[in-house]
Amino acid sequence: xxxxxxxxxxxxxxxxxxxxxxxxxxxxxxxxxxxxxxxxxxxxxxxxxxxxxxxxxxxxxxxxxxxxxxxxxxxxxxxxxxxxxxxxxxxxxxxxxxxxxxxxxxxxxxxxxxxxxxxxxxxxxxxxxxxxxxxxxxxxxxxxxxxxxxxxxxxxxxxxxxxxxxxxxxxxxx
Numbered sequence: 001x002x003x004x005x006x007x008x009x010x011x012x013x014x015x016x017x018x019x020x021x022x023x024x025x026x027x028x029x030x031x032x033x034x035x036x037x038x039x040x041x042x043x044x045x046x047x048x049x050x051x052x053x054x055x056x057x058x059x060x061x062x063x064x065x066x067x068x069x070x071x072x073x074x075x076x077x078x079x080x081x082x083x084x085x086x087x088x089x090x091x092x093x094x095x096x097x098x099x100x101x102x103x104x105x106x107x108x109x110x111x112x113x114x115x116x117x118x119x120x121x122x123x124x125x126x127x128x129x130x131x132x133x134x135x136x137x138x139x140x141x142x143x144x145x146x147x148x149x150x151x152x153x154x155x156x157x158x159x160x161x162x163x164x165x166x167x168x169x170x171x172x173x174x
Contacts, residue, residue: 037105
């Protein structure tokens with residue numbers, strides 16, 4: 001067992017204390033740096049950073065970043081959800097570490113959608129019906145997983161399907 005324990009702190013975003021969601025920082029009792037490439041390989045990290053080492057996952061609308069000595073989780077509804085996610089990650093870290101001999105470590109994040117490829121699939125009318133000032137801004141939000149084809153009122157069936165097909169090649173959810 002690599003990770004035996006952690007302590008956690010729950011906080012509200014300092015930039016806007018009125019936000020309903022919470023953030024959690026778990027301070028790990030052990031250094032798990034060596035496990036990060038294996039965790040990335042098994043869970044399909046969205047981003048992987050070599051220096052300093054860290055892996056980021058996007059899971060159910062949350063961003064989870066695992067560092068050698070801490071785990072940060074955003075957009076939590078309550079402390080119970082934080083506990084559930086941290087216990088899941090602790091199990092995953094320990095299982096991956098125990099099986100590391102059978103896992104090819106990965107030092108790269110998942111492929112990312114290209115904004116210009118998304119823009120090519122949009123009507124490029126800058127109509128603002130989606131609530132964004134330009135189709136380019138909308139395309140960047142689609143690339144981040146914040147918006148989808150259904151959020152563009154100008155897309156017809158065929159172009160909407162084209163954008164869905166393109167985006168299906170990228171896993172924005174781990």
